[in-house]
Amino acid sequence: MTFVIVVGIASSSSADDIGNAEKGREIFQKCAACHQIGQDAKNRVGPHLNSLFGRAAGGVVDYTKYSKGMSRAGADGLKWDLASLDAYIENPKALVSDTRMNFRGIKDKTDRDDLLAFLRFYSDNPANIPEAQPTAIAPEVALAPEILAIVGDTEYGEYLSSECKTCHQSDGTDKGIPSITGWPVDDFVVAMHAYKIKIRPHPVMQLMAGRLSDEEIAALAAYFSEL
Amino acid sequence: MKLTRRSFIGTTAAATLAAPYVHAGGHGRPKVVVIGGGAGGATAARYIAKDSKGEIDVTLVEPSRSYYTCFFSNLYLGGFRSLDSIAHSYGTLASAYGINVVHDWAVGIDRDARTVTLAGGTSLNYDRLILSPGIDFVDGSVPGWDVSTQNAMPHAYKAGSQTELLKAQIEAMPQGGTFAMVAPPNPYRCPPGPYERVSMIAHKLKAENPTAKILIVDPKEKFSKQALFEEGWNTNYAGMIERIGPDFGADKVSVDAGAMTVTIDGNVEKVDVCNVIPAMKAGRICEIAGITEGNWAPVNGHTMQSRIDENIHVLGDASAQGDMPKSGFSANSQAKVAAMAVRGALTGSKVFPAKFSNTCWSLIDTDNGVKVGATYQATDEKIAKVDGFVSQTGEDAALRKATYEESIGWYSGITSDMFG
Incomplete structure (x- = not known):
């Protein structure tokens, strides 16, 4: 609802020339597991996406988990504009081969345009975005505060992690299997509980998470957050 | 007891053995x-x-x-x-x-x-x-085969030169020729391995030698991911693969590496390539x-x-x-x-506490991957299975492709975990 108002006040020379931002907002749900956008957006698994247009690749200073290739691309002059973002979203690994963004890409041009129109708003004038929490998507699993409050034992987490590292690489490389290093603790805990109760569909992860206790999940989250 | 030099040395040695130690050598x-x-x-x-x-x-x-x-x-x-x-x-x-x-x-x-x-x-x-x-390999498990015949009939079950040899033999097969595999009895390394191998060889033959036949001589009644493999073979390699089980005498198999024959319960089959995977x-x-x-x-x-x-x-x-x-x-x-x-x-x-897990991915055809996996825990008696899953027949192409891509990621992950 509030979003419609944003569309109304946006300058006609920007987002609405690109695509349908309203549809783009729905498409953004694919991104929202890792990225926040809008007022108070924070870095999560991925960097926040405010003021994305015109930003250098790898350019959010307090986000520390860029791949080497992404940082290098930024240093070499890659800036996010319509053309570069369109290419990146179409096939992330084609533009930045070692990107840690574990996303297949969006092949449909119209969908990309709509998404870019949505993203563009938060670059036009992000400080004035009227929504308090535009990315306030309900978490996948509503966990009791005491579960989120468990402080994980990193030594135990390191031992448990040896099981994860058969597939997930400890240097954060993402090749067919997502990178799980450097995630915020809460995101990690929520994701593992989502596998445990089988909201997330992957059978291997359901099996792995299925036999982990709350303390074990917290231990893994603590260990991987610092890796 | 009279303390002689001999008994003194003996006593010292015994005491050293009995004492708790951290490691041999003492330093x-x-x-x-x-x-x-x-x-x-x-x-x-x-x-x-x-x-x-x-x-x-x-x-x-x-x-x-x-x-x-x-x-x-x-x-x-x-x-x-x-x-x-x-x-x-x-x-x-x-x-x-x-x-x-x-x-x-x-x-x-x-x-x-x-x-x-x-x-x-x-x-x-x-x-x-x-x-x-x-x-x-267990000597004599396939009469007629031993390590001295492994170049005529490769096992290719330790990777390297044997695998290269098997591939070269498949490439040299005459058009319409027969590739035979003598599959191993349980238990053996990599339960889906022989059947993934058949899938891969069928994939290769389909392109290079489409009238060739594949004969599996299998002493087991059932095998790993059987429904998935058989579905994949029917869909992708129809008419190419025949499997003979123990009900048709596959548990009574012998080979002749000189004559390139496989004898199944008395029936002699002439073959062009023979991959013998003996008991292990x-x-x-x-x-x-x-x-x-x-x-x-x-x-x-x-x-x-x-x-x-x-x-x-x-x-x-x-x-x-x-x-x-x-x-x-x-x-x-x-x-x-x-x-x-x-x-x-x-x-x-x-x-x-010990925790164990396993997942085995297999490739059936291009971008058509399947997997089976389980978790395990240690009991005093054995390592016991806790829970498991297996890919389903009839899965869509996108899921099969994702499973294959996942297997490539796993390969990269496990080899980094092994070799640093």
Whole structure:
């Protein structure tokens, strides 16, 4: 609802020339597991996406988990504009081969345009975005505060992690299997509980998470957050 | 008792043996020797060296300088991987982890003296010994076949030159020729392996020799991921693959490598290529060490210690542990439990309860991957299965493609976990 108002006040020379931002907002749900956008957006698994247009690749200073290739691309002059973002979203690994963004890409041009129109708003004038929490998507699993409050034992987490590292690489490389290093603790805990109760569909992860206790999940989250 | 010099020495020796010790020799770092540099041994060596932060002296004994993983070697046969892409060296384990990598064969083990003798004559002392030698073949399991005929009828079940040879023979088959596989009886390395291999060879023949036939002579009634493979074969390679089971005499098979024939319950079949995968047993160093019962080395699932000698841990295919399949993933999983137990015993580091898991991916055709997996826990009796899953028949192409891509990611992950 509030979003419609944003569309109304946006300058006609920007987002609405690109695509349908309203549809783009729905498409953004694919991104929202890792990225926040809008007022108070924070870095999560991925960097926040405010003021994305015109930003250098790898350019959010307090986000520390860029791949080497992404940082290098930024240093070499890659800036996010319509053309570069369109290419990146179409096939992330084609533009930045070692990107840690574990996303297949969006092949449909119209969908990309709509998404870019949505993203563009938060670059036009992000400080004035009227929504308090535009990315306030309900978490996948509503966990009791005491579960989120468990402080994980990193030594135990390191031992448990040896099981994860058969597939997930400890240097954060993402090749067919997502990178799980450097995630915020809460995101990690929520994701593992989502596998445990089988909201997330992957059978291997359901099996792995299925036999982990709350303390074990917290231990893994603590260990991987610092890796 | 009169104290003679002789009895004095004897008493001292007995006292030394009985006293608690941290490691042999009484000084210097505790020593671990690992025999076999595959998914079990390389992983165990790396984890012990890495996590003990130099407190334990680790020696890895592996004859090959280039190690070819058995997993993904079928993809080489199918043309999906190069042989180079499944080759690994031990350079990083030596340079980054300080492991003494010795390229030699272990030929003797003295369990009382705790020494390993190498073919080159070197003797290595150990406080803990880890055996991860993989498999050897049971003599006489397929009458007519032995290692002297392995170039005429390759097993290709230890990757490398055998795999290359098998591929070359398939490429040299006449148009419309017959490829035969004598499949192994249970238990054996990589349960879906023979059937993934058939899929990969069918993929290759479909493109290069579409009238060729594949004959599987299988002593087992059932096999791993059977419904998935049979669905894939019907869809992708209709009419090419025939499997003969024990109900038609496949448990009474012999071969003649000179005549290139396979005899199934008295019926002689002339074939062009014959891949004989014999019955398997623990790598022979386990027998030499005297820690086998039957064909395999029984272990305690909590620590992977031999049930016959607690100074020896046995990993992977060679071990008899319970419910886990013999796979690279299993060996890697067991190696981490053993590494933790060894560190705990030698340096007093914390030991957590053992957890195990396994997943086996198989490729049926281009972008058509399937998988089976389970989790396990140690009981006093064995490593027991907790829960499992298997891919379903009729899955859509996108899921199968994602499963294949996942297997490529796993390969990259496990080989980094093994070789650093």
